[in-house]
Amino acid sequence: MVDAATGDPRQDGVGEPDAFQRLWTPHRIRYIKGENKPASSDEADCPFCRIPQLDDADALIVHRGELAYVVLNLYPYNAGHILVCPFxxxxxxxxxxxxxxxxxxxxxxxxxxxxxxxxxxxGFNIGMNQGGVAGAGIAAHLHQHVVPRWGGDSNFLPVIGHTKAMPQLLEDTREMLAEAWDQED
Structure with a gap:
């Protein structure tokens, strides 16, 4: 719809018009609403403590070390976004x-x-957010993010909107990385 007086687009009832393009990723609403976030900081509620008890493929574990493991991020910023977690x-x-x-x-x-x-x-973004105020979605169990980056892969959307279009299923990414990890050993 267009405002007859100004020629500007109208969005009756849905906010002011702006120049932003929208990328809808409704699957992320589960994360935003708290899916898989622990109810407390107790070990019993911690997904990073439960994950190693599962089968590697079901848990999206790429590799298990002696004291830490590597797992795909269930809500990735980019394809191949993995987490390194101590057990x-x-x-x-x-x-x-x-x-x-x-x-x-x-x-x-x-x-x-x-x-x-x-x-x-x-390139890569690597880091860990210490505490909820610093951006840790699960602050009770530290984890290091390893996020692969490509030129032009992103704009402000992942940083501000925590949204990213993913080109590959997590299961396929895990299988590909786990096979390559075994070749690295």
């Missing part, structure tokens, strides 16, 4: 043992090598 339930990076810190770092490096070989990203 032990701990919230703060400074509470990791030296051995856990070493393994998280080594698995992060190996994850980068594997993802590079399999999907040829142009």
């Amino acid at each position: 032990r339930h701990t919230a703060d990076y400074t509470d990791l043992t030296s051995a856990e810190t070493d393994e998280v770092a080594a698995l992060t490096q190996q994850a980068m090598r594997v993802v590079r070989r399999v999907t040829s990203p142009h």
